[in-house]
Amino acid sequence: MKQHTHKLSLFKILFLLKLLFKQTSIVVECDGTGNESDIEAWLASNGGATATDNCSDVTWTNDFNTLSNDCSTSITVIFTATDACGNTATTSATFAVQDSTAPVAPETPADVTVACASEVPATISLTATDNCAGEISAEGVDTTVAGDCPNSFVITRTWTFVDACSNETSISQTITINDTVAPAFVEELPASLTVECDAVPTVATLTATDNCGEASVAFTESTEQGQCANAYVVTRTWTATDECGNETTHTQIITVQDTVSPEITTQAKLVLL
DSSP states (O other), rough: HHHHHHHHHHHHHHHHTTTTOOOOOOOEEEETTTTTTHHHHHHGGGGGGGEEEESSOOOOEEEOOOOOOOOEEEEEHHHHHHHHOOOEEEEEEEEEEEEOOOOOOOOOOOOEEEESSOOOOOEEEEEETTTTEEEEEEOOEEEEEEEEEEEETEEEEEEEEEEEOEEEEEEEEEEEEEOOOOOOSSSSOOOOOEETOOOOOOOOOEEEEEESEEEEEEEEHHHHHSSSOOOOOOOOEEEETTTTTTTEEEEEEEEEEEOOOOOOSSSOOOOOO
């Protein structure tokens, strides 16, 4: 009886040595749906393991439960091969998910050039698509490089889309602010004219408006003397200037003359000697 038991044990040992395994761990890219098809295919292949038995077919089982739907996750699964007599052997392999793919950015907004700071378009939210997270929204962030005046600068507006695994994609829009529009006078502009020396008009007061804000008006006057005291030319210049140095100038030329002869108001008296 002891000899029979010894032979049975030896047969069992030899039997177990014929269960052969070659498992394979795997890393797949996140697909946003829990990688269900990938895990199902991997489990169906028993993680790449194989087994043979000299007496019967081998039945496979595993202890897989669930896989979290994260951009970076992994699970170690134990695979068990069982023959018809209940003899078993196990192996393990790891199924891992990674996300190395950056989000796909939307179309970049077109670059824009405007005249005034007040015309800069408002920041908007844009949405990218990600292989793992689906939609990712981001607000534009402005970086400003100042120019020479309040309405001369450049904005770089950048949208950065970052997924849960820190993969990121950025797009940028350039907004150029450049005021080249000169101010406009408000009042009717005084015309050039020729007048007698006693009819020189007073200086007109002019104001100006600007497309981007305020404008100041400077006035200058010069006189060029003619052939006599009451013959000369007056040049009056009004210059409207905005905050970026754009100018509008109006010049009035007044030609002053004296063509009227003197008028005798008292006749000379006859004096008898």
